[in-house]
Amino acid sequence: MQSADTPTSNAGRAPIAEFRAATKQYGAVTAADQIDLAIMPGEFLSFLGPSGCGKTTALRMLAGFEVPSSGSVHLDGQQVNLVPPHKRPVNMVFQHYALFPHMTVADNISYGLRQQRPKPAAAEITRRVEETLTTVRLPGFEQRRIWEMSGGQQQRVALARALINQPKILLLDEPMAALDRKLRREMQIELQSLQRALGITFVLVTHDQEEALSMSDRICIMRAGRIVQIGTPRQLYDAPLNRYVADFVGKSNFFAGPLSQIDGPIGTVSLPGQSGQGRLGQGVQKGANVSLSVRPEQITLTHSGPGLEVLIKNRIFLGEHTEYLVNHGDLGDFLILVSRQGEALEGTFEPGEPARAHWKPEAALILNND
Amino acid sequence: MSPKLINRLLLAPAGLWLLTMLVLPIVVVVVFSFGERAQAGGYVPAFTLEQYLNLPARWKAFQNTLTLAPVGTLIVLLIAYPLAYYLAIKANPKWRTLLLILVIVPFWTSILIRSYAWIFILGGRGIPAILEFFGLEGIRLINTPFAVLAGIVYGYLPLMVFPIYVSLERLDKRLLEASADLGSPPWRSFLQITLPLSLPGVATGCMLVFILLMGEFLIPAMLGGGKVFFVGNALVDLFLQSRNWPFGSAVAVALVLVMLVSVTIYMRAIKRWGNGRDDVSLM
Numbered sequence: 255m256q257s258a259d260t261p262t263s264n265a266g267r268a269p270i271a272e273f274r275a276a277t278k279q280y281g282a283v284t285a286a287d288q289i290d291l292a293i294m295p296g297e298f299l300s301f302l303g304p305s306g307c308g309k310t311t312a313l314r315m316l317a318g319f320e321v322p323s324s325g326s327v328h329l330d331g332q333q334v335n336l337v338p339p340h341k342r343p344v345n346m347v348f349q350h351y352a353l354f355p356h357m358t359v360a361d362n363i364s365y366g367l368r369q370q371r372p373k374p375a376a377a378e379i380t381r382r383v384e385e386t387l388t389t390v391r392l393p394g395f396e397q398r399r400i401w402e403m404s405g406g407q408q409q410r411v412a413l414a415r416a417l418i419n420q421p422k423i424l425l426l427d428e429p430m431a432a433l434d435r436k437l438r439r440e441m442q443i444e445l446q447s448l449q450r451a452l453g454i455t456f457v458l459v460t461h462d463q464e465e466a467l468s469m470s471d472r473i474c475i476m477r478a479g480r481i482v483q484i485g486t487p488r489q490l491y492d493a494p495l496n497r498y499v500a501d502f503v504g505k506s507n508f509f510a511g512p513l514s515q516i517d518g519p520i521g522t523v524s525l526p527g528q529s530g531q532g533r534l535g536q537g538v539q540k541g542a543n544v545s546l547s548v549r550p551e552q553i554t555l556t557h558s559g560p561g562l563e564v565l566i567k568n569r570i571f572l573g574e575h576t577e578y579l580v581n582h583g584d585l586g587d588f589l590i591l592v593s594r595q596g597e598a599l600e601g602t603f604e605p606g607e608p609a610r611a612h613w614k615p616e617a618a619l620i621l622n623n624d
Numbered sequence: 625m626s627p628k629l630i631n632r633l634l635l636a637p638a639g640l641w642l643l644t645m646l647v648l649p650i651v652v653v654v655v656f657s658f659g660e661r662a663q664a665g666g667y668v669p670a671f672t673l674e675q676y677l678n679l680p681a682r683w684k685a686f687q688n689t690l691t692l693a694p695v696g697t698l699i700v701l702l703i704a705y706p707l708a709y710y711l712a713i714k715a716n717p718k719w720r721t722l723l724l725i726l727v728i729v730p731f732w733t734s735i736l737i738r739s740y741a742w743i744f745i746l747g748g749r750g751i752p753a754i755l756e757f758f759g760l761e762g763i764r765l766i767n768t769p770f771a772v773l774a775g776i777v778y779g780y781l782p783l784m785v786f787p788i789y790v791s792l793e794r795l796d797k798r799l800l801e802a803s804a805d806l807g808s809p810p811w812r813s814f815l816q817i818t819l820p821l822s823l824p825g826v827a828t829g830c831m832l833v834f835i836l837l838m839g840e841f842l843i844p845a846m847l848g849g850g851k852v853f854f855v856g857n858a859l860v861d862l863f864l865q866s867r868n869w870p871f872g873s874a875v876a877v878a879l880v881l882v883m884l885v886s887v888t889i890y891m892r893a894i895k896r897w898g899n900g901r902d903d904v905s906l907m
Binding site for chain 1: 808816
């Protein structure tokens with residue numbers, strides 16, 4: 255897991271890749287809109303967003319498959335808008351791997367080496383393939399056919415194929431979309447340690463917030479072709495710019511209403527039947543329609559404590575946590591996450607049972623809706 | 625009824641068809657080929673190798689067939705591949721269906737009528753007349769191997785285009801992106817990815833065209849004018865004109881054997897080349 259809150263130290267270093275107002279239009283559709291971003295050497299950066307948000311377009315502009323309609327893309331300080339993919343020092347792990355079906359594992363992996371001119375010696379190629387297969391923990395698989403490999407193994411082959419040319423940036427397009435949950439988790443950990451070990455810049459595209467949160471140094475949240483917020487996973491989780499980011503990064507409950515009062519760092523939102531307090535988020539203004547965002551784990555559920563009177567609607571056991579869906583007469587449904595320790599204190603709650611939900615004002619955040 | 629009996633009953637129509645349409649005629653032809661010609665033509669039972677010993681008399685027909693069929697197949701392939709490539713990869717998908725139909729349209733007319741058109745195109749008042757206009761006099765096209773090849777290319781093109789088109793169309797375009805991403809310029813991606821993955825289509829197309837060409841008689845008859853004739857023409861001649869059934873049968877048996885041998889060699893080559901390539905079906 256990522257422990258540091260500070261982004262990779264970039265002091266005095268030039269970005270390895272840069273988007274400058276990069277825009278991509280397909281007819282009337284703007285897939286990427288004025289993207290400005292500097293990617294630092296050695297960092298693990300993720301583009302996170304729902305499908306159609308422009309994250310894949312951004313990645314493809316880096317790879318050279320898309321030429322920006324306006325603005326520019328830079329690699330290592332050079333403007334590369336018109337440099338074709340085969341001349342760029344970046345390699346990609348494709349969404350469905352795009353492994354060459356008519357080649358063995360070794361031929362797939364050595365493909366990049368074999369495209370170099372002058373071509374490396376056969377012995378050198380064999381050695382590098384062996385080395386790379388060991389890196390992705392598939393030693394001895396050289397002569398296997400692609401279709402003999404499982405999904406997870408194919409993913410490693412795709413990774414090895416992209417790594418063998420020692421790219422300046424490794425691009426990963428939803429690389430784990432086809433894997434089952436457990437395997438995905440394993441691959442995430444492996445990818446992260448691989449990135450640390452190799453020191454290569456990784457740029458990942460994903461719609462899976464958990465994946466982005468657990469692996470990235472920085473995450474770039476996108477919507478409708480634009481970057482909404484860039485930050486470390488913790489920054490995005492603790493200080494989302496708006497409701498969209500809070501909703502995309504982790505789970506949250508939102509209660510909408512106008513911001514009626516501001517007292518220093520705390521604001522009050524008028525909600526149906528009551529008012530709710532929370533820390534003021536970025537750029538919120540008095541009188542504006544805002545959302546009070548409360549993370550499910552920040553709410554305390556008790557049998558007879560302080561707070562809102564709610565009715566337990568549903569209970570989902572998640573192992574280390576239990577998720578309760580509760581209903582409040584005025585505020586509607588919302589989620590509460592109770593940890594094992596919390597349950598030890600209060601016991602469990604049965605569906606249909608009344609209970610009390612409470613959170614501290616500092617635990618809630620007042621966010622702009624957009 | 626036992627499942628075994630049901631199976632047999634279900635296979636009976638196909639079996640009967642094979643027996644009457646394939647096995648019996650071949651047996652008849654083989655039997656005839658050892659017989660003698662009756663005075664008025666036809667067949668008299670006998671057992672002689674005379675007909676087979678006489679085969680060199682038709683050597684020219686075999687020579688023409690065995691050169692023009694492979695050469696024709698190769699030319700058809702060389703023209704069909706770029707066309708199929710364009711249709712499957714380069715053409716605007718909006719127009720693709722229309723373009724494909726255009727490839728098939730000639731099939732809607734009898735090959736006989738289309739060959740007549742070629743007689744005119746290649747004949748004295750066709751292309752040679754145009755060439756004459758530009759000062760190139762005395763060029764003869766009709767009744768030459770060139771005319772036969774032109775007819776072959778024209779007639780057999782769709783048979784080659786379609787299998788290749790299908791294999792190119794199925795090709796995952798992301799493989800080409802992956803190839804480019806790994807440093808391969810487009811022309812090398814073509815040689816390393818597109819071409820190998822479309823070879824099953826090429827193999828199928830070549831097989832179809834070659835086998836049909838080996839038995840071709842209409843195109844050489846019309847565009848070769850008796851000067852460029854195939855084994856097929858020799859057969860028509862022997863059976864219908866000189867009514868020498870035994871000798872015709874011997875020629876037919878020889879053609880079947882030549883075809884079997886060349887197809888076997890071809891299949892072997894494909895198998896060897898495709899060894900371990902079970903990822904793509906070859907035929």
